[in-house]
Amino acid sequence: EDQVTQSPEALRLQEGESSSLNCSYTVSGLRGLFWYRQDPGKGPEFLFTLYSAGEEKEKERLKATLTKKESFLHITAPKPEDSATYLCAVQETDSWGKLQFGAGTQVVVTP
Amino acid sequence: DGGITQSPKYLFRKEGQNVTLSCEQNLNHDAMYWYRQDPGQGLRLIYYSQIVNDFQKGDIAEGYSVSREKKESFPLTVTSAQKNPTAFYLCASSIEEGAYEQYFGPGTRLTVT
Numbered sequence: 001e002d003q004v005t006q007s008p009e010a011l012r013l014q015e016g017e018s019s020s021l022n023c024s025y026t027v028s029g030l031r032g033l034f035w036y037r038q039d040p041g042k043g044p045e046f047l048f049t050l051y052s053a054g055e056e057k058e059k060e061r062l063k064a065t066l067t068k069k070e071s072f073l074h075i076t077a078p079k080p081e082d083s084a085t086y087l088c089a090v091q092e093t094d095s096w097g098k099l100q101f102g103a104g105t106q107v108v109v110t111p
Numbered sequence: 112d113g114g115i116t117q118s119p120k121y122l123f124r125k126e127g128q129n130v131t132l133s134c135e136q137n138l139n140h141d142a143m144y145w146y147r148q149d150p151g152q153g154l155r156l157i158y159y160s161q162i163v164n165d166f167q168k169g170d171i172a173e174g175y176s177v178s179r180e181k182k183e184s185f186p187l188t189v190t191s192a193q194k195n196p197t198a199f200y201l202c203a204s205s206i207e208e209g210a211y212e213q214y215f216g217p218g219t220r221l222t223v224t
Contacts, residue, residue, distance in 0.1 A: 004153065034212060043115075043201050043215035044154075087154070097142055097161070097208035098169065101153030 003027055006088050006102035013109045016077050021105045023088030024070040033071050034099065035064050036087040044087055047073075078109045114138065115216035117202050122221045124196075132187045132219045134202030140214075141207045143185040147171065148199040148218075157200075160185055161208045189221065196223045 007022045025033070032051050036044035048057045050066040057064050061082060063074040073086055085106045089099040115136045124130045136143065142161050146154040156169030160179040174193025179185055185204075189196045199220050203213040 031209075036215075041218070041220075043117075043203075043218045046212045046214060049212050089154075096167075097144075097159065097205065097211075097213075098156055099154075099213065101155075103151060103153045 004102040010106045021073040029093030031091040117216040140204035144203040146201045
């Protein structure tokens with residue numbers, strides 16, 4: 001049973017066309033939700049940590065939000081360099097640091 | 112620069128051979144992790160270590176072994192008992208166990224034929 005589901009699997013955007021990625025999760029208690037960016041053949045790069053519903057964090061064209069059952073990663077006016085796979089991971093309250101990862105959303109931004 | 116290094120970047124082995132993947136960090140982090148990434152799947156935890164000389168199995172530990180003799184180093188051995196070893200292996204570390212972000216190395220792509 002998947003605890004973390006990301007949608008869509010893939011997203012193709014025109015430069016400047018804003019969109020949102022979804023990460024839904026089913027855990028008994030959330031300790032933290034993490035967003036990463038991964039370029040092909042490289043390790044994931046940390047973006048954000050969210051801890052409680054209502055929390056928001058921003059970095060350049062990216063904004064992450066959190067509700068009790070899902071998180072959104074909003075990409076505003078994307079540029080080609082925003083092309084990457086975006087990974088979501090959750091940590092449960094009774095875990096010891098273990099992250100449960102979703103399969104990711106592959107984003108391609110064309111000029 | 113602080114960070115995590117993994118070597119080699121690409122590794123090729125024949126079936127039946129054990130192989131060791133290197134992971135070193137100079138972030139002074141206590142916790143270290145090994146993940147495996149396969150196409151279309153999320154990262155899966157193999158082993159983790161919260162402190163020197165201590166480590167625990169993750170979700171898919173069968174066919175793998177680790178050691179943590181130094182704070183900076185957490186090598187992973189893929190043994191011949193691992194049935195599907197071809198994958199992208201990622202090492203990560205965090206300041207300590209808990210709701211702290213994990214920082215990843217560049218990965219090692221292992222191909223076993």
